[in-house]
Amino acid sequence: MEVVIAPGPALARLAADAIEALLRHRPDAVLGLATGSSPLAVYDELARRHAEDGLSFADARAFMLDEYVGLPAGHPERYRNVIDREIASRVDFAPDAVQGPDGLAADLADACAQYERAIADAGGVDVQLLGIGTDGHVAFNEPGSSLASRTRIKTLTRQTREDNARFFDGDLDQVPTHCLTQGLATIMSARHLVLLATGRGKAEAVHQLVEGPVSAMWPATILQHHPHVTVLVDDAAASRLQLADYYRETYAAKPAWQGL
Numbered sequence: 001m002e003v004v005i006a007p008g009p010a011l012a013r014l015a016a017d018a019i020e021a022l023l024r025h026r027p028d029a030v031l032g033l034a035t036g037s038s039p040l041a042v043y044d045e046l047a048r049r050h051a052e053d054g055l056s057f058a059d060a061r062a063f064m065l066d067e068y069v070g071l072p073a074g075h076p077e078r079y080r081n082v083i084d085r086e087i088a089s090r091v092d093f094a095p096d097a098v099q100g101p102d103g104l105a106a107d108l109a110d111a112c113a114q115y116e117r118a119i120a121d122a123g124g125v126d127v128q129l130l131g132i133g134t135d136g137h138v139a140f141n142e143p144g145s146s147l148a149s150r151t152r153i154k155t156l157t158r159q160t161r162e163d164n165a166r167f168f169d170g171d172l173d174q175v176p177t178h179c180l181t182q183g184l185a186t187i188m189s190a191r192h193l194v195l196l197a198t199g200r201g202k203a204e205a206v207h208q209l210v211e212g213p214v215s216a217m218w219p220a221t222i223l224q225h226h227p228h229v230t231v232l233v234d235d236a237a238a239s240r241l242q243l244a245d246y247y248r249e250t251y252a253a254k255p256a257w258q259g260l
């Protein structure tokens with residue numbers, strides 16, 4: 001696990017660099033897209049590179065991490081619409097190249113199984129962007145999630161619903177109670193995981209993710225078992241890391257050719 005501590009704008013550029021390097025090398029790569037506020041600056045940077053530097057997504061495909069259950073098709077906070085608004089509509093993905101779990105399916109369990117098959121049929125995800133919840137969730141794998149889980153229905157914790165109420169006029173009652181989410185094993189199947197976290201509110205979750213014992217109580221800790229994880233954090237999110245100086249020195253001494 002590589003930990004990079006840098007200011008927010010630099011973190012977004014590094015994540016965009018990883019995606020750009022992949023797409024320049026292999027234009028038909030499979031991307032993993034995350035929602036939440038953490039990846040927004042990455043999407044802005046990718047949209048800029050598309051507009052100004054000719055970075056193309058025309059042959060790429062992408063899979064979303066998760067989706068609320070039951071939000072109407074036109075709801076602005078439905079993750080499908082968030083991803084369309086923040087990235088898909090701003091670059092040149094082919095129609096239907098971006099897929100997400102169907103939170104409006106009549107048979108939700110079947111929709112989850114179909115989603116797993118779609119990811120596998122695409123050959124798996126090459127680079128997966130991730131955020132982290134204050135309680136250590138990734139995608140919507142809340143504390144207690146099976147570390148071997150696949151895409152399934154989950155109940156959101158009150159903490160997550162409170163955290164996300166800011167997207168629903170601050171009204172907890174408007175935040176859905178259920179979601180479909182890639183499981184932890186699904187996420188672990190991606191070949192490179194790039195997790196972004198900023199702000200003091202994420203400091204404990206980041207400490208657990210990087211330095212805590214692997215436990216379903218902090219679901220993100222499963223990433224310690226992945227061979228290629230990049231954790232991009234600002235000073236505030238890094239403020240509880242015991243080995244922060246070591247991570248800083250390691251990154252400062254890293255040869256440019258090594259990449260992320």
Ligand SMILES: N[C@@H]1[C@@H](O)[C@H](O)[C@@H](COP(=O)(O)O)O[C@@H]1O
Pocket residue numbers: 034035036037038039065066130131132133134137138139140160164
């Ligand atoms: N399902 C998403 C997660 O994928 C995201 O990581 C988390 C943190 O969001 P933010 O980046 O806004 O802090 O929020 C939601 O719960």
